[in-house]
Amino acid sequence: xxxxxxxxxxxxxxxxxxxxxxxxxxxxxxxxxxxxxxxxxxxxxxxxxxxxxxxxxxxxxxxxxxxxxxxxxxxxxxxxxxxxxxxxxxxxxxxxxxxxxxxxxxxxxxxxxxxxxxxxxxxxxxxxxxxxxxxxxxxxxxxxxxxxxxxxxxxxxxxxxxxxxxxxxxxxxxxxxxxxxxxxxxxxxxxxxxxxxxxxxxxxxxxxxxxxxxxxxxxxxxxxxxxxxxxxxxxxxxxxxxxxxxxxxxxxxxxxxxxxxxxxxxxxxxxxxxxxxxxxxxxxxxxxxxxxxxxxxxxxxxxxxxxxxxxxxxxxxxxxxxxxxxxxxxxxxxxxxxxxxxxxxxxxxxxxxxxxxxxxxxxxxxxxxxxxxxxxxxxxxxxxxxxxxxxxxxxxxxxxxxxxxxxxxxxxxxxxxxxxxxxxxxxxxxxxxxxxxxxxxxxxxxxxxxxxxxxxxxxxxxxxxxxxxxxxxxxxxxxxxxxxxxx
Numbered sequence: 428x429x430x431x432x433x434x435x436x437x438x439x440x441x442x443x444x445x446x447x448x449x450x451x452x453x454x455x456x457x458x459x460x461x462x463x464x465x466x467x468x469x470x471x472x473x474x475x476x477x478x479x480x481x482x483x484x485x486x487x488x489x490x491x492x493x494x495x496x497x498x499x500x501x502x503x504x505x506x507x508x509x510x511x512x513x514x515x516x517x518x519x520x521x522x523x524x525x526x527x528x529x530x531x532x533x534x535x536x537x538x539x540x541x542x543x544x545x546x547x548x549x550x551x552x553x554x555x556x557x558x559x560x561x562x563x564x565x566x567x568x569x570x571x572x573x574x575x576x577x578x579x580x581x582x583x584x585x586x587x588x589x590x591x592x593x594x595x596x597x598x599x600x601x602x603x604x605x606x607x608x609x610x611x612x613x614x615x616x617x618x619x620x621x622x623x624x625x626x627x628x629x630x631x632x633x634x635x636x637x638x639x640x641x642x643x644x645x646x647x648x649x650x651x652x653x654x655x656x657x658x659x660x661x662x663x664x665x666x667x668x669x670x671x672x673x674x675x676x677x678x679x680x681x682x683x684x685x686x687x688x689x690x691x692x693x694x695x696x697x698x699x700x701x702x703x704x705x706x707x708x709x710x711x712x713x714x715x716x717x718x719x720x721x722x723x724x725x726x727x728x729x730x731x732x733x734x735x736x737x738x739x740x741x742x743x744x745x746x747x748x749x750x751x752x753x754x755x756x757x758x759x760x761x762x763x764x765x766x767x768x769x770x771x772x773x774x775x776x777x778x779x780x781x782x783x784x785x786x787x788x789x790x791x792x793x794x795x796x797x798x799x800x801x802x803x804x805x806x807x808x809x810x811x812x813x814x815x816x817x818x819x820x821x822x823x824x825x826x827x828x829x830x831x832x833x834x835x836x837x838x839x840x841x842x843x844x845x846x847x848x849x850x851x852x853x854x855x856x857x858x859x860x861x862x863x864x865x866x867x868x869x870x871x872x873x874x875x876x877x878x879x880x881x882x883x884x885x886x887x888x889x890x891x892x893x894x895x896x897x898x899x900x901x902x903x904x905x906x907x908x909x910x911x912x913x914x
Contacts, residue, residue, distance in 0.1 A: 497572035530555040593780035598741035605716030613706035
């Protein structure tokens with residue numbers, strides 16, 4: 428018997444060998460004969476494999492109850508969309524909850540994860556470009572409306588109540604993905620632009636006069652003035668037949684040197700002007716992420732206060748649910764209070780109480796809540812811990828420790844001298860509000876008796892979140908509540 432015939436004979440007799448109790452491990456099996464018998468076959472209906480209490484079922488049910496008219500309005504009436512916006516919204520929310528942020532990660536999950544397949548309702552997985560376009564062109568335009576609509580659904584379910592719970596607002600700094608070594612400072616750009624203006628005012632008139640041209644620029648030389656001079660020099664070179672030269676051993680003409688200098692100035696003016704424009708009200712920005720501002724982060728591993736590009740992210744919560752977000756490039760929380768509150772009041776009309784920490788305390792914010800008496804503000808003063816100390820309470824130089832006369836609008840110090848208002852200065856800290864500050868000077872008690880008209884002045888100053896001080900400055904204490912620590 429040949430080897431081939433012997434091998435086939437052993438394979439046919441394999442069951443009888445096992446019956447004899449002998450295990451034949453040296454006989455290979457031909458798995459290719461079984462075809463796809465070893466391949467995993469998924470059921471046609473993926474819902475069978477998903478438990479009844481799985482969060483993906485809740486996600487699908489909540490999105491179906493939402494009014495997504497704001498999302499559908501971002502699409503054009505012409506053409507046909509391959510995927511429903513509600514389906515793309517579901518898979519994006521599920522991906523964010525599973526830390527799948529990139530569009531490629533969500534695409535891969537749609538091909539491999541059965542929960543994403545359940546949300547797709549048997550459709551083919553979307554391409555990563557489709558997911559990216561949905562987030563940038565459609566979801567970004569109506570994300571605030573979608574969050575407000577989800578909050579409305581939670582209110583209908585009894586999970587969120589503005590009447591029973593206050594709005595708690597807090598923020599944090601989140602680092603940007605931009606390069607932390609590529610930065611622009613506004614003061615440096617302004618300083619360089621001023622130096623360039625001084626240089627051009629000294630050199631440009633002489634340069635143009637040497638070519639027989641008349642300078643027409645004023646005190647501030649702009650890029651359009653230099654471009655006009657460049658155009659005149661080019662026309663003069665063409666008229667006189669002067670050619671541009673370059674390379675070793677070739678001497679440039681005076682026209683070409685002047686033209687090269689002016690082109691360098693044009694580029695520098697446009698660069699500095701663009702940098703100042705991108706900074707806006709900020710002091711700096713990142714070159715690779717122009718919307719990010721350099722600020723100190725809470726995570727400082729080197730303990731040297733290193734500045735990194737980042738954003739100031741504020742979140743509003745009600746009943747442990749996020750009801751609003753606000754991302755700002757401002758480094759301080761005081762400048763984000765009014766824009767964030769206007770955004771929340773636009774989305775929700777049932778806000779009654781707002782809770783802040785001491786980082787949001789400012790005069791402008793107090794006045795904003797005073798102008799909206801329907802809002803009750805609960806805030807911890809910045810000097811709350813200092814006021815507990817004996818040194819603070821016995822400091823006679825502080826206004827809070829002086830006697831206040833509401834009728835005359837004066838303060839009396841420990842030596843019996845009366846402080847009256849001697850001047851008012853108007854300062855503008857935010858584009859939406861200007862503040863008038865008053866200055867007070869000490870006068871003897873007899874001289875202060877003739878100053879009875881001080882209370883007629885309209886400019887009042889809000890100093891601290893104290894009921895007595897607020898009342899003395901003609902600011903109602905109805906909408907502001909002093910922080911009361913737990914007993």
